[in-house]
Amino acid sequence: MSASDILLRQKRNWVIETFTFDEGYSGPYPLYLGRINIATDIRLTEIHGPGVDEEPLNLFKIDNKTAEIWVMQPVDREIHDQFKLIFQAFKKEKGDINAKIGIDIDIIDTNDNEPKFNNHVYEVTIEEAPSQGTELVNVTATDRDSTEKNRKFSFSIESVSPTPQNFEFVINEEPDSGNGTISFKGCLNHEKAQKYTLIVKATDHGQPKSLSSSTTVIINIEDGNKHLPVFTKQKGEASVKEGLRGVLISRLQVTDEDTRGTKAWKAKYKIQGDTNNNFRIDTDPETNEGLVYVQKILDYEEDPLKNIIISAENEIPYAQGVTGTKEMRLSTYHLTVNIEDVNEPPLFDPSNKTITAYEDVALGYYLETLIAKDPDVNGANQIRYTIGEDPAGFVTVDSNSGKITTSKSLDRESQLVKDGLYVIKIYATDNGEPSQTGTATLSIKIVDVNDNAPSLDKSIIDMCQTDKISSVSVTALDPDAEPYSGPFSFKLLGDVKDKWRIDPENGHSFKLVNEHKATIMIFGQHELQLEVSDRQGKTAVHSLSVSVCKCSKTPKPDCRLKKHTGNPNELKTIYVFIFMLCLIFTLGFLLLTFLMSCKPERIPFPNDSAGQYLMISNSEGPGSD
Incomplete structure (x- = not known):
């Protein structure tokens, strides 16, 4: 297969x-x-x-x-x-x-990609006197080739414009990071060049031909602090009135040969010898002057003269060792401040005091003496004392000595006394030019005494007559504090047995109980006498006016309302009677009018002188007999 x-x-x-x-x-x-x-x-x-x-x-x-x-x-x-x-x-x-x-x-892979910088242009601004070797700027590049031999690259500085003198720029690489750091060797001088332009190149290690690219690095040289500020004068004087704060007392001028508006030109001032921190100094951003202010009030009596030393430097350190500089000391200014005396208000010592007094003290009772002193050096001003605040009018003060006495009895229960404390203010005014016034506060703790007899929350009472026992609640009042108030003792005076009683006879409130039986009609007005005593035995007798009636359906007694409005049947009879009176009056008036309108008729006689006539007269006047 x-x-x-x-x-x-x-x-x-x-x-x-x-x-x-x-x-x-x-x-x-x-x-x-x-x-x-x-x-x-x-x-x-x-x-x-x-x-x-x-x-x-x-x-x-x-x-x-x-x-x-x-x-x-x-x-x-x-x-x-x-x-x-x-x-x-x-x-x-x-x-x-x-x-x-x-x-x-x-x-x-073939070396077909050159290293490329992340930025086409890098720019940085530095001071002209950094330490040698200071890192100025970082540049970064990358190579897209795949193999290591083609993507590795190196940095180099190809050119610098203008050509550096007595120093050089160098670039250091971080292995396998693609980063390069530019620094320098030597000294930078703003006067020789304010800006350097560098062409930095990145070249890879590829074969058969290496590839490269470049970027532009701009390094701006900021003017360094080659000149310290120098005061135009070495000493001067200023004057200020005592008691003032936040006022400008002097402007100090300096010169600085560094570039105007730079940190090397801007002055920074420091005050020496100001142990109490009475002064502060700011820099005018436009003129570079030192502005001296009073930040803590000055006292002529304490020290009429102040001497301080002010030094000046810049916002950045002096560039000692940079070309064109030399060792220098800070410039100083001696300022003498004259404090002017003014009329100050009299001072109480202490200015706040608390005393204790019973509320039943007699008129003219001595409370306290508050004394004020003139803080001015000569102390020749006369001081007069007056009442500043005394809302209840409890006190008076001797205008010459400051002796405070009562002008009437103190009343702890007054609405102007808060939690037993009454506060007054005393003024002390001198006769200086212009006159000044000091203030002291006297707080009087008024001790309570049993000067108020108990009272009742009501003295007129409505009570409903029912087939059961009736009662009404009454509360006793006493503005005095413990132990001069309740619980109270209650006692009805007079012949009240089997008619009226108090329940309970001790406490803050009681019920007035009507013990009359329903079969016995007691409707009408009843006047009772009630004796009320506080815990210390202070007694008061109060009248209770009790109206008893048969109440309507409303749960609230309405005896006095019934008394004013009356019984409906009675009202009907009254209305009929009034109507009849009006009718009789009207008829009588009409009859009288009719009678007054009827006059006697007179018959004329003929005018005949030959005849004789009988003269009829129905009236007799005075002297006609």
């Missing part, structure tokens, strides 16, 4: 051969690659796989009769490093398909 018969009978996929193709082949095409080694009675058909009927299409051509393979166009190994093709195989005589045959086509 032949090998091909065994192959066909096993009915398996076999990779029977491997071909190779160099991606560096430049033509002509098609290129004969070889013949598949199969028996002559085996025929190939239905060829499948990348390069034939899959992407990339039509890369290979295979003669199914001769089993010859042709390459039709170039191949890039970095895209396709191998092709696997599968054929259907059958005997030419029988024509039946019995097996699949596979072949591999390996693509051989």
